[in-house]
Amino acid sequence: xxxxxxxxxxxxxxxxxxxxxxxxxxxxxxxxxxxxxxxxxxxxxxxxxxxxxxxxxxxxxxxxxxxxxxxxxxxxxxxxxxxxxxxxxxxxxxxxxxxxxxxxxxxxxxxxxxxxxxxxxxxxxxxxxxxxxxxxxxxxxxxxxxxxxxxxxxxxxxxxxxxxxxxxxxxxxxxxxxxxxxxxxxxxxxxxxxxxxxxxxxxxxxxxxxxxxxxxxxxxxxxxxxxxxxxxxxxxxxxxxxxxxxxxxxxxxxxxxxxxxxxxxxxxxxxxxxxxxxxxxxxxxxxxxxxxxxxxxxxxxxxxxxxxxxxxxxxxxxxxxxxxxxxxxxxxxxxxxxxxxxxxxxxxxxxx
Numbered sequence: 001x002x003x004x005x006x007x008x009x010x011x012x013x014x015x016x017x018x019x020x021x022x023x024x025x026x027x028x029x030x031x032x033x034x035x036x037x038x039x040x041x042x043x044x045x046x047x048x049x050x051x052x053x054x055x056x057x058x059x060x061x062x063x064x065x066x067x068x069x070x071x072x073x074x075x076x077x078x079x080x081x082x083x084x085x086x087x088x089x090x091x092x093x094x095x096x097x098x099x100x101x102x103x104x105x106x107x108x109x110x111x112x113x114x115x116x117x118x119x120x121x122x123x124x125x126x127x128x129x130x131x132x133x134x135x136x137x138x139x140x141x142x143x144x145x146x147x148x149x150x151x152x153x154x155x156x157x158x159x160x161x162x163x164x165x166x167x168x169x170x171x172x173x174x175x176x177x178x179x180x181x182x183x184x185x186x187x188x189x190x191x192x193x194x195x196x197x198x199x200x201x202x203x204x205x206x207x208x209x210x211x212x213x214x215x216x217x218x219x220x221x222x223x224x225x226x227x228x229x230x231x232x233x234x235x236x237x238x239x240x241x242x243x244x245x246x247x248x249x250x251x252x253x254x255x256x257x258x259x260x261x262x263x264x265x266x267x268x269x270x271x272x273x274x275x276x277x278x279x280x281x282x283x284x285x286x287x288x289x290x291x292x293x294x295x296x297x298x299x300x301x302x303x304x305x306x307x308x309x310x311x312x313x314x315x316x317x318x319x320x321x322x323x324x325x326x327x328x329x330x331x332x333x334x335x336x337x338x339x340x341x342x343x344x345x346x347x348x349x350x351x352x
Contacts, residue, residue, distance in 0.1 A: 043268035044309035076270035118169035129250035131347035135242025138305030153181035162208035275306035
């Protein structure tokens with residue numbers, strides 16, 4: 001596994017000292033920020049989180065640097081959000097399986113990670129010592145088809161859908177959406193797996209009639225091949241459900257709750273800043289997305305729900321909704337107690 005570029009503590013402090021206002025006001029927010037409402041430019045929650053006392057606390061965050069879902073992670077370092085809470089954070093680019101990532105967290109090889117809720121929820125049933133502490137943002141999954149092809153979910157009966165992972169979050173999500181539209185995701189459609197760079201080829205050849213995926217690949221494919229979006233998780237009520245979550249190792253929460261709260265708050269602050277500063281966030285993320293321009297990345301971030309963050313009871317309720325939906329498509333057993341499961345895998349770091 002490779003480490004991303006490490007910024008010096010002096011540089012981080014220099015950036016953070018430029019904005020010494022209360023932590024919920026994003027560093028560098030523009031006077032002409034998008035008119036989304038001031039609350040959208042502040043992180044979720046109202047609890048004040050002080051900097052960790054003493055020497056800067058060293059932490060390791062594991063992340064998949066190929067996904068724009070994780071834009072808040074490099075932003076948190078580049079814009080000094082971690083330094084604001086006296087955290088010295090290193091990154092590890094982790095491209096292994098979800099089970100391996102959760103094991104790395106549970107065993108202390110990493111302290112935290114962002115991840116897709118629909119990729120984490122099934123493996124978390126195995127009892128990893130990892131807790132979901134926040135929902136970071138909504139959006140970023142898409143179902144695409146060629147012009148002249150299917151245009152809505154109930155057009156997919158009898159069709160074949162291309163995916164990169166039969167257990168991936170996009171396959172699970174659009175199975176849920178098909179079920180909601182009255183289309184059985186097992187008997188009414190077929191799913192076929194391809195490497196990411198062959199999905200568009202399969203679509204052009206007619207081997208599949210739609211493809212699913214996440215940004216940046218979906219955004220770039222849509223533009224390059226003039227595709228139509230059938231559905232996304234920014235449609236309907238799912239636009240108000242976090243698709244990307246923050247997970248922390250359980251031992252960090254138990255032994256260093258102040259540190260756990262600080263790193264969570266720093267990432268949420270960065271995510272709120274992304275929501276209102278997509279252009280600069282796109283430039284910061286550009287080194288990790290070779291195929292996309294900074295302008296492309298900014299446009300992706302605008303389309304995603306980086307203004308939507310959840311903590312505590314709200315996070316619990318969103319995990320319950322996911323669990324209930326996963327029962328409907330056979331990922332979880334029908335007998336699963338969704339509320340009890342959500343209580344086991346989430347942690348409210350800011351409860352009073």
